[in-house]
Amino acid sequence: MKYYAAVLAGAMSYGILSTIVVLAYGKGYQLGEVVGSQLLTGFILSWVLALYTKYKQVRKEREAGQGKGGASQIQAYGRLTWKHRLTLMAAGTPNVITGLVYYQSLRYIPASLAIVLLFQFTWISVLIQAAAKRRRPDKVTLLTLLVLFGGTLLAAGFLEQGLTEFNVWGTALGMMSAVSYSLFVLFSGKAVPAAHPVYRSAWMVTGALLLLCILFPPTFLFNGLIWSQLLAFGLLLGFFGAFIPPVLFAFGVPHIGGGMAGIIGAAELPVAVLMSSFVLREQVSGLQWIGVIVVLIGVALPELHKLRLSRSSAMYS
Helix, strand or coil, X not given: CHHHHHHHHHHHHHHCHHHHHHHHHHCCCCHHHHHHHHHHHHHHHHHHHHHHHHHHHHHHHHHCXXXXXXXXXXXXXXXXXXXXXXXXXXXXHHHHHHHHHHHHHCCCCCHHHHHHHHCCHHHHHHXXXXXXXXXXXXXXXXXXXXXXXXXXXXXXXXXXXXXXXCCHHHHHXXXXXXXXXXXXXXXXXXXCCXXXXXXXXXXXXXXXXXXXXXXXXXXXXXXXXXXXHHHHHHHHHHHHHHHHHHHHHHHXXXXXXHXXXXXXXXXXXXXXXXXXXXXXXXXXXXXXXXXXXXXXXXXXXXXXXXXXXXHHHHHHC
């Protein structure tokens, strides 16, 4: 149960980010300052954990009496070539793009709608993989996409308010965040998979931070703004967004499987909607809540289908 709880806690951590960002905007902070403080916090925490992990591995190596040389030391220390490091840094760049467009969308549309749009990465990922493999999605996948689409219409309130009530620019940014997050999931899963998860996370955050510094120079570090309330927002966003979820997912996902992790990870959606409703006082109708439930069912459908097939095969074997 601790592995399920770890993945659940990681997903719930992601779910509170949009509310924190809206509160930061309410205090007058800008996009680059919010994302920059988040990634800076995540960068520091990730490397502290990486150095601590390295220390523990070196100590374990010495206690085992394996000496100071050989391949075992290289594996234990988590040493990577610069090619590996650059690959991981590049794989982390879609994550900062996701944060930028997602957080920017919160300036134009409610947080409850923004998270629903972000969750469109589920079917966008399917389409990207199908195009890459040149393979047509099966019937279960198509049914899943249909359920997700219908749930999205309900959860976003399109059927109640109509398209004219929505900000086109904010909706477009929300969909862009879904596309970039799909690319992040795709690239991060294939980038140096043999490396230790802690080191992978640290180098990916490093790449994201470097790209952000190019796009938004971190002037808040030099003009004293970091010592205002921005520091508190940055610590919260970095802790719950760039540090805790990767660590918990690295701990829990290998033990429960990617499919089940995807189902439990969908807890991010209702948590984000709940936070926007109770903290930000956004109006979320009963029909929108039904849409959220339908989206969660859509996320779970593929894994439930696999579970049914495995039980059927076990029964007749």
